[in-house]
Amino acid sequence: MIDLHSHSNASDGTLSPRNLVEYASKKGVSVLALTDHDTTAGLVEAKKAAKKHKITFVSGVELNIAWPTGEFHLLGLGLVNTSPQLQEIIQQLQQDRKNRNSRIIEKMQSDGINISEQALAEMFPGATLGRPHIASFLVAKKICKTRQQAFDKYIGKHKPYYSERIGADLDKAIAAIVASGGIPVLAHPLSLYISYGKIEATLANLRDRGVLGLEAFHSGVRKTDALRLEEIARKLDFFVTGGSDFHGEGIRADRKIGYACGGEKIPERLWTEELEPMLKQNKYSG
Numbered sequence: 306m307i308d309l310h311s312h313s314n315a316s317d318g319t320l321s322p323r324n325l326v327e328y329a330s331k332k333g334v335s336v337l338a339l340t341d342h343d344t345t346a347g348l349v350e351a352k353k354a355a356k357k358h359k360i361t362f363v364s365g366v367e368l369n370i371a372w373p374t375g376e377f378h379l380l381g382l383g384l385v386n387t388s389p390q391l392q393e394i395i396q397q398l399q400q401d402r403k404n405r406n407s408r409i410i411e412k413m414q415s416d417g418i419n420i421s422e423q424a425l426a427e428m429f430p431g432a433t434l435g436r437p438h439i440a441s442f443l444v445a446k447k448i449c450k451t452r453q454q455a456f457d458k459y460i461g462k463h464k465p466y467y468s469e470r471i472g473a474d475l476d477k478a479i480a481a482i483v484a485s486g487g488i489p490v491l492a493h494p495l496s497l498y499i500s501y502g503k504i505e506a507t508l509a510n511l512r513d514r515g516v517l518g519l520e521a522f523h524s525g526v527r528k529t530d531a532l533r534l535e536e537i538a539r540k541l542d543f544f545v546t547g548g549s550d551f552h553g554e555g556i557r558a559d560r561k562i563g564y565a566c567g568g569e570k571i572p573e574r575l576w577t578e579e580l581e582p583m584l585k586q587n588k589y590s591g
Contacts, residue, residue: 306563307336307576309363310380310492310520310548314429315347316367317437319553322347326354326362334563336576338363338548340380340492343398344433345387363580366391366482367492369398371472375498377491379478380520382546383584385486394473394481401471402435408468409439409460416465418448436460437552452556479515488583490518490546493525494534505537512541517583522547522575524560528567544579547571 312318313325320328322339329337337360339351348364355362364384370377381391406422413420420442422434428445429438440455449455459466479489491511499507508519521534522545531547538545548571551562565571 306332306334307547307571307573308334308549308551308563309336309338309382309546309571309575309580310340310365310367310523311337311551311562312341312367312553313339313347313351314432315344316341316433317435317552319556322351323354326351326358326360329562330358330360332562334360336361336363336573338365338380338382340365340367340382340548342367342433342435343369343395343402345384345391345395346431346433348384363584365487366395368394368478368482369470369472370475370478372475372497376496377472377475378493378496379473379475379482379516380490380492380518380546381482381485381487382490382518382580383487383587384482388481388484390477390481391485394478398473399433402433405468405470406434406439409436409466412466412468413459418443419446437556475511476514483515486587488518488580488587489516490520491516492520492548493523493550494519494521495526495530501533505541508537508543509541512543517544518546518580519543520546520548522565522571524549524551524557524565526566528569531566544583545575546580547575 313322341347345366352362363382366381368379370379410420425434425438440452443449443455482489519538522531535545547565549560549562549564551560
C-alpha cells in the first residue's frame with residue numbers, strides 16, 4: 306500500500322512521526338509521505354524510522370494558501386531540504402496560526418469557557434497548534450463529545466468562535482517548494498469550493514503558475530469524483546497523487562492510512578507511474 310498524504314503530532318495528528326511510520330508499517334504501507342501542516346519539524350524523525358522499517362519515505366509539507374473560496378492546501382512532495390524561502394513562509398503561517406488561535410480563545414473565554422493558550426500548549430507539547438487541538442481540548446473538558454462536534458458547533462466556518470486565516474501567497478509558496486527540491490501538488494481540489502463548470506479553467510491557471518500535481522484520490526471524495534478529477538488532470542497535463550489525509554485513529558472514521566475514496570486502497574500506480582518518476586526527474590534522492 307501507499308499513502309502520499311499523512312500527518313503527525315508535529316502538526317495536528319495524534320501520533321509522533323516515529324509512531325506514525327511504525328503504525329503505517331504495521332498496516333502494510335510501503336510508501337509514505339509525511340505532509341504536516343505548515344511545518345517540516347517531523348521529517349527527520351520520520352525518515353529515520355522509515356529507514357528502520359524499510360518504508361520508502363517522501364518528505365513533504367502542507368501549506369495553507371490564501372484563497373477567496375473554500376480552502377487551498379498546497380502539498381510540497383519530495384523535499385530535499387527546507388529552503389530559506391520555505392522556512393520564511395512556515396514562520397509566517399505559524400505566526401498567523403498563533404494569532405488565529407488567540408482570537409478563537411478570546412471569543413471562547415468571553416463566553417465563559419475555561420481555555421487558554423498555555424493550557425493548550427501543556428496538553429499538546431511541541432505541536433503546531435490549531436483548531437484540531439482546540440477541538441480536542443473541548444472533548445477532553447467534556448464540552449463536546451467529539452472533535453467533529455466541536456467544529457460543527459463552535460469552531461467551524463460560520464460558527465460562533467470561528468476566525469479566518471490569512472494564508473501564504475501561492476506563487477511564493479510554489480517557488481519555496483521548488484527551491485527546497487520539492488514538487489508542488491494541489492491537495493484535495495474540491496476543497497477549493499469551485500464548481501465542475503469552472504474548475505478546469507482554475508486548474509489550468511494553477512498549472513501555468515507552477516503547480517504540477519493534483520491529489521485526485523483523497524478520503525474526502527467519492528470514487529466518481531476522484532476519477533473525474535483524474536480525467537481533468539490528464540487533460541491539463543498534471544500528474545496525479547492520492548492520500549488518506551490520515552491524522553490518527555479515531556479522528557475521522559473515513560481516513561484510514563493507505564485508503565482513500567470509497568474506503569478503497571490508494572492505487573499503487575499513483576506512486577510507481579506518477580510521483581516516483583516525477584521525483585526521479587526532479588533528482589530526488591530520498
